[in-house]
Structure formats: C-alpha cells, structure tokens
Amino acid sequence: xxxxxxxxxSGTSEPxxxxxxATLMLAxxxxxxxxxxxxxxxxxxRVHGLLVRFLGxxxxxxxxxxxxxxxxxxxxxxxxxRARFTTWLFRIVYNLSVNxxxxxxxxxxxxxxxxxxxxxxxxxxxxxxxxxxxxxRSDLVDxxxxxxxxxxxxxxxxxxxxxxxxxxxxxxxxxxxxxxQAVKSLIHRARENLRTRLAPLLAEDLV
Amino acid sequence: xxxxxxxxxAALLDALDRGGAPFLDPRHQEHLASCEACRRLCSEEEALDxxxxxxxxxxxxxxxxxxxxxxxxxxxRADLDRALDAALDRIPAPAPPSPELLQRVLEATRAEREExxxxxxxxxxxxxxxxxxxxxxxxxxxxxxxxxxxxxxxALDPEGPRLAPEDTELLAWLDVLERWDExxxxxxxxxxxxxxxxxxxxxxxxxxxxx
Numbered sequence: 001x002x003x004x005x006x007x008x009x010s011g012t013s014e015p016x017x018x019x020x021x022a023t024l025m026l027a028x029x030x031x032x033x034x035x036x037x038x039x040x041x042x043x044x045x046r047v048h049g050l051l052v053r054f055l056g057x058x059x060x061x062x063x064x065x066x067x068x069x070x071x072x073x074x075x076x077x078x079x080x081x082r083a084r085f086t087t088w089l090f091r092i093v094y095n096l097s098v099n100x101x102x103x104x105x106x107x108x109x110x111x112x113x114x115x116x117x118x119x120x121x122x123x124x125x126x127x128x129x130x131x132x133x134x135x136x137r138s139d140l141v142d143x144x145x146x147x148x149x150x151x152x153x154x155x156x157x158x159x160x161x162x163x164x165x166x167x168x169x170x171x172x173x174x175x176x177x178x179x180x181q182a183v184k185s186l187i188h189r190a191r192e193n194l195r196t197r198l199a200p201l202l203a204e205d206l207v
Numbered sequence: 208x209x210x211x212x213x214x215x216x217a218a219l220l221d222a223l224d225r226g227g228a229p230f231l232d233p234r235h236q237e238h239l240a241s242c243e244a245c246r247r248l249c250s251e252e253e254a255l256d257x258x259x260x261x262x263x264x265x266x267x268x269x270x271x272x273x274x275x276x277x278x279x280x281x282x283x284r285a286d287l288d289r290a291l292d293a294a295l296d297r298i299p300a301p302a303p304p305s306p307e308l309l310q311r312v313l314e315a316t317r318a319e320r321e322e323x324x325x326x327x328x329x330x331x332x333x334x335x336x337x338x339x340x341x342x343x344x345x346x347x348x349x350x351x352x353x354x355x356x357x358x359x360x361x362a363l364d365p366e367g368p369r370l371a372p373e374d375t376e377l378l379a380w381l382d383v384l385e386r387w388d389e390x391x392x393x394x395x396x397x398x399x400x401x402x403x404x405x406x407x408x409x410x411x412x413x414x415x416x417x418x
Contacts, residue, residue, distance in 0.1 A: 036320065040312050045303055052301035062308055066315045073319045144294045163295055195287045202290035 021085025053160045155190035
C-alpha cells in the first residue's frame, strides 16, 4: 500500500493546523496508548459509514474497519500531519476499499444478481421501470444506492466524500491522489451518470 | 410528491400529448388553487408548449431552434439535478457500528501496537543520577576521538597493532562498557563516584580491589 502520509498530489508539505485526530495521532506516536484508543473511538463511526456508502452494507464491514486501524498502526512511525487527519484516514479507507472491490470482482455478489429478499434493484431494471410503475420512496432510495454502487470507483468515492462527508474538493483530491480540477470533473461525471441511469425515476419525482 | 400532485401531473402530460387541449376538471382546479408547486409546473409547461408551438411555426425543417433546444436541455438538466440531489438526500445515514467493534479493533491491533512501541526511557534508579549514563558515554566518546586523532596520521604497522599508552586507556574504557550490567547494579553513590573519576583512578581502584 502506498503510505498515505507520504504522498501528496500537490506535492506540498506545508504545516497544517493540527485537528483533533492529528493531535491524538502525534500523542500516540509519542507513546500515549490512550490516545490511540481515543482515536479509534472518535473515528470508527466515520470509517464505518464511509465503507457502507462506498461498498454497501453487505461488505465485511467490521473486518474492514479493523484492517483500516491496523494500517494506521503500521503507519504510526511514518505519520506526519500534512493534511487533515480525516483526509489521511479516508485515503487508507479508499485504498483498502479498492483492494476489497478488486478481490470481490472474480466472484461478485453482483448488484444484478437475484436477491432473495428483493431489497436490491438492478440499475437496468430501474431504468426499465416507467413512471407509471409508481415506485415507493424506499424503492427510489434502493435504486439510487444501486446506481451509486455501479459508478466507477473514483467517481463513487468522490461523490460520496463530497455529498455525504462534506469534504472539500482539495481534500478529496488528497484522498484520491488527484488535482482539484480532476475531482470536480469526476463529480460532474458521477452526477451525469446518475442522472442518466435514474432519469425515469427522477422525472417521476419532479414537481 | 403526493397523490393530488401526481394526478394533476398525469392529466397535464396527457393534455400536452393531446395537443394542449383543456384538461383541468374542477378537482384539479381546486388543487391548483392550493398548491404553489403545481401552479408553477403548469405555467412552466404552458410556456414551454408555447415555445414549442412558436418554434414549430417558424422552423421550416420542423426542428427546434438551437437556442430554444439548448434552453430546454438546460432546464431539464437543472430539474433532474435538483431531483437527483433530493434523491441523494433521502438515503438514510448508515447505521452506526456495533458497540463491540471498538473493543474488537483495540484487541486486534494490540499485538502490532506493542511491537511498534517507541523506545521508552529507563526509569531513573532511586537516588541515582539520570546523567550517569550520558556522562559515561560522552567520556568514552571523548577518549575514542582522542585515540583516533592521535593514531590517524600513523602508517600501518605490518606487524600488526601495538598497544600505546592511550590504547591501554581506551581498552580500560571498553572494559567499563562491557561491564555495564555490573555498573548498573552498583549503588548510586558508587556509580556517581565512578563517573567523576578519571580512568587512571578507576584502574587504581580496580587494582586495589584485586589485591
């Protein structure tokens, strides 16, 4: 894994104001074990949430959260507070999620596979549904989630970080290893893809 | 979107499909009076319809005026964008992780955390001087540097190294370092005394002990 703490797309290493996460990380580097426990406690929820948004609720979330913090442990000595702590942490989550996606690819639990409980809607099925189908609100949510899951990885992570984690474009660029302009373009393309895939449902929902 | 809005919208689309014939029955009129969103939709659709009719009249090929088409597309895209944002906002926040996960993560990382513990300073011995170890190391380094500088320019002896007086002193210091464990076991007073003795005194004391 590329060490997220040692690479920056902008190549800058300007000192940043220490946020709570960075402060805890530095305290832990200096030998304060309680700081690590606090770090896990305060950031576990966001890591878990980001994994759910990016990989879906069926991913082995607890294992992945554990793996994220194991990678934090392994990066302990190399950590430098060059960006917001969450940016550094989200980059670990992203790298791990991409690995996970690639591992799952040969035997995918595909979104298009028939789902016994019927909770998943395939994107193609969603697009085929006409306005007259009068979908319930929960179906729309499922359809949107399915459409997000079908986005390419970088588009998906950029959209999730911007929309649900309220991360600024510059920080998303740090997570994905891209310039800010490229992030804008990614998000634009992600939205365009979603608009296209969900157009029948969105048109039904207009007013 | 609630059902009166849906009914009105369906009627509106139906009317537009049929060429804009009057579609509003009293039920829809009543709803329009109370629903700002539907009034806005109706006026927008009427304006769009008028635009399409005007364009059809003026365009010999039957295609839309490029400007009008662009405006229409822009409007549709903006509407879809708003609807997309509304749909994204409807996705509920993920459920929080289970309370046991914190303990699980801490347990799973414990072994690796212990491996990466930073060097912890030795606790100063009770009554001992915390400067003893650095002072001893500095003294050894000084002797070593002196020895190196004295021997630096000399040619190599083909018969091998011979002990000079300063070599003996260096060996005495190396001996001290080798016996570090014994020194650690000394009383603080003894160690402090040893730290301020010069090597000659130390050797003398050692010789006295041996007798």
